[in-house]
Amino acid sequence: MSTDGWKNFGRYGADLDPGNVHGxxxxxxALEDVIERMILEGGIKSPPSTRRGLMARMRYLMDHRGGREALTEALADAGSTANAATIRAWAKGVRRPRPVNLEAIDTAYWTLRARNILANPSILKDHLNRGGRGTRIEIHPINQDVVEEPRRRDNLHVRSFQVRYVWDEAVDALNTGDANALEDIWDDIISELDSDWGAYTYVSHIGLGA
Incomplete structure (x- = not known):
């Protein structure tokens, strides 16, 4: 694909694959994927059906702001009639919740954990900055199978390198939905590819090693 093809994305068919998108x-x-992994991988591993898993979830819900409200809402959605005294008994470990209530406790836990991470962008920033070491990025070029054959480039391949100093701005742009800022950040990132940067303005996938 010629340089002109990158500037006029889709002229030669690249837009026929919906997976080919602007960086x-x-x-x-990719940032949203990192958030999801942080929520899931950093959460309580023991299932709620075990005493350890149940007590860990109850401590989290009882000790974090909004936890009691999240639990009350999840129980109500599940049609549970558990009252405050019952919830206190669960928290002390002197009464075991019924299966429907265990599921509600688990739902409340994950809902609150996700809410807390999303409400604290500094957590994601620290995760990506890694004390100045940055995060490795893996860039997959567009799928050229849909591109007119004479315009395909045979020298595109997955590129991987360490990225530093952009993550605070990237997280802020994600949180505010600032597409223009994300575009500027992407231009900064692919500038590391020197003369090849234009070929990665549009990509099929970005992976972050965080």
Whole structure:
């Protein structure tokens, strides 16, 4: 694909694959993937059906702001009639919740954990900055199978390198939905590719090693 093809994305068919998107879009998706991994991988591993898993969830819900409200809401959604005294008994470990209530406790826990991480951008920033070491990015070029054959480039491949100093701004742009800022950040990132940068303005996937 010629340089002109990158500037006029889709002229030669690249837009026929919906997976081929501008880097700013793929970067936003990659950041969301990191958030999801942080929520899931950093959460309580023991299932709620075990005493350890149940007590850990109850401590989190009882000790964090909004936890009691999240639990009350989850119980109500589940049609539970558990009252405050019952919840206190669960928290002390002197009464075991019924299966429907265990599921509600688990739902409340994950809901609150996700809410707390999303409400504190500094957590994600620290995770990506890694004390100045930054995060490794893996850039997958567009799928060229849909591009007119004479315009395909045979020298595109997955690129991987360490990225520093952009993550605070990237997280802020994601949180505010600032697509223009994400585009500027993406331009800064691919500038590391020197003369090849234009070929990665549009990509099929971005992975972050965080």
């Amino acid at each position: 700013k879009i793929a970067l936003g998706r």
